[in-house]
Amino acid sequence: MAGCLGFAIPLLLLLLLGSESSAGGNRCVAAAEACSADVRCQPLRTEYVVQCLGRATSGVCPRARCHRALRRFFAHGPPALTLALLFCPCVDAACAERRRQTIVPACAFLGPGLGPPSCLATLEACEHSGVCRPRLRAFQASCLPSQVAPDVCPPEQATSCRRAYASLVGTAVTPNYVDNESSRVALWCDCGASGNQHEECEDFRGLFTRNFCLDRAIQAFESQWPPTLQDHSQDPGHHPSQSSGALDHLEIAKHNLGNLILCMK
Amino acid sequence: MAPGGVLLSYMLSLWLLLDLCGGPAALGSPVVEFGKFLAGQVAEAEGTQRPWLGTRIRRAAASPCQLRSLTLPVAELGLGYVSEERVVFRYCAGSCPHGAHTQHGLTLARLRSQGHVHGGPCCRPTRYTDVVFLDDRNHWQRLVQLSAAACGCSD
Numbered sequence: 001m002a003g004c005l006g007f008a009i010p011l012l013l014l015l016l017l018g019s020e021s022s023a024g025g026n027r028c029v030a031a032a033e034a035c036s037a038d039v040r041c042q043p044l045r046t047e048y049v050v051q052c053l054g055r056a057t058s059g060v061c062p063r064a065r066c067h068r069a070l071r072r073f074f075a076h077g078p079p080a081l082t083l084a085l086l087f088c089p090c091v092d093a094a095c096a097e098r099r100r101q102t103i104v105p106a107c108a109f110l111g112p113g114l115g116p117p118s119c120l121a122t123l124e125a126c127e128h129s130g131v132c133r134p135r136l137r138a139f140q141a142s143c144l145p146s147q148v149a150p151d152v153c154p155p156e157q158a159t160s161c162r163r164a165y166a167s168l169v170g171t172a173v174t175p176n177y178v179d180n181e182s183s184r185v186a187l188w189c190d191c192g193a194s195g196n197q198h199e200e201c202e203d204f205r206g207l208f209t210r211n212f213c214l215d216r217a218i219q220a221f222e223s224q225w226p227p228t229l230q231d232h233s234q235d236p237g238h239h240p241s242q243s244s245g246a247l248d249h250l251e252i253a254k255h256n257l258g259n260l261i262l263c264m265k
Numbered sequence: 266m267a268p269g270g271v272l273l274s275y276m277l278s279l280w281l282l283l284d285l286c287g288g289p290a291a292l293g294s295p296v297v298e299f300g301k302f303l304a305g306q307v308a309e310a311e312g313t314q315r316p317w318l319g320t321r322i323r324r325a326a327a328s329p330c331q332l333r334s335l336t337l338p339v340a341e342l343g344l345g346y347v348s349e350e351r352v353v354f355r356y357c358a359g360s361c362p363h364g365a366h367t368q369h370g371l372t373l374a375r376l377r378s379q380g381h382v383h384g385g386p387c388c389r390p391t392r393y394t395d396v397v398f399l400d401d402r403n404h405w406q407r408l409v410q411l412s413a414a415a416c417g418c419s420d
Binding site for chain 1: 336349351403
């Protein structure tokens with residue numbers, strides 16, 4: 001009987017846990033949990049958050065380390081999970097704000113200083129960076145309509161456009177969502193002080209703020225939801241139940257209730 | 266979650282600790298130094314199981330010391346944080362063989378066989394990792410060294 005009692009307390013706890021709905025329809029929460037449950041994704045996510053929350057000796061965040069960890073996250077994490085974190089579709093402000101915070105923008109997106117720099121300076125920094133320049137090229141190649149048909153965004157390009165966008169996170173040209181009301185993205189820069197290069201500046205800035213192919217590619221991610229969150233093919237030790245979400249608790253609670261009833265007899 | 270739920274969590278954690286480390290006397294034993302863990306007894310298996318707590322506790326006594334995994338809502342960590350996310354919490358549990366490889370262990374084993382001390386080698390983490398999540402106000406939180414990363418048996 002003592003063994004039975006010892007069974008009851010954790011069971012009751014589990015039933016309490018099971019009654020709470022996890023995620024509750026917030027797909028950005030679901031994406032975060034899926035990443036946390038994956039042996040490759042979780043440490044990479046933890047690493048970039050830890051770096052981007054850090055404090056350098058000057059008191060500001062260690063931006064270079066934060067950026068490097070972000071690039072590693074998108075380069076080495078399972079794409080289905082990392083892109084799900086970046087492009088999770090949202091219907092309310094809470095979800096959209098979570099999505100905006102994904103890349104730890106206080107460190108990764110905002111620069112030092114009081115206001116955004118000139119986009120021309122951002123562009124130049126990227127052109128001079130061996131890491132940033134090829135990624136910007138790839139982004140321009142897959143996220144812009146072709147010269148031949150400027151009103152058409154080739155649908156098969158959407159996937160490579162999203163990947164190219166993700167590869168920019170953690171470079172001099174790091175984009176992010178601008179608010180918690182829409183899926184609009186932008187760089188942390190403006191064209192106020194661009195002199196006679198104003199048009200060039202706006203063209204570059206418009207790659208993110210006025211790019212309907214990019215907008216469509218981001219929104220198209222929603223039609224692929226849920227992404228294959230249970231892709232554990234390369235991880236033999238991992239139990240697939242870990243990413244099945246809210247169903248887990250319900251099944252566990254039911255099973256243990258059955259056990260308790262047997263125990264009581 | 267209601268305060269009763271948090272209390273239950275603490276009770277459960279305390280009960281788990283008692284159950285897995287061999288009785289009340291174990292609570293009085295000195296804090297284990299992680300540096301003393303034995304090469305031969307380190308079990309760094311990355312075994313994960315479904316979080317059936319009841320069944321797991323019964324099986325823990327039979328299966329060897331190894332890393333185990335639970336997916337918990339952040340509130341269930343009992344640390345006062347609130348978040349919609351569930352995080353993976355890893356801990357160490359399982360039986361440790363009663364052999365000894367250090368002088369301390371040899372003496373302790375002898376005293377045990379004479380009934381002067383209780384308990385046995387304990388399955389404990391040898392390494393920890395941080396856990397991060399976005400809380401309900403969309404601020405990032407970092408829980409340093411919260412989750413176990415590897416397990417070992419201590420004398």
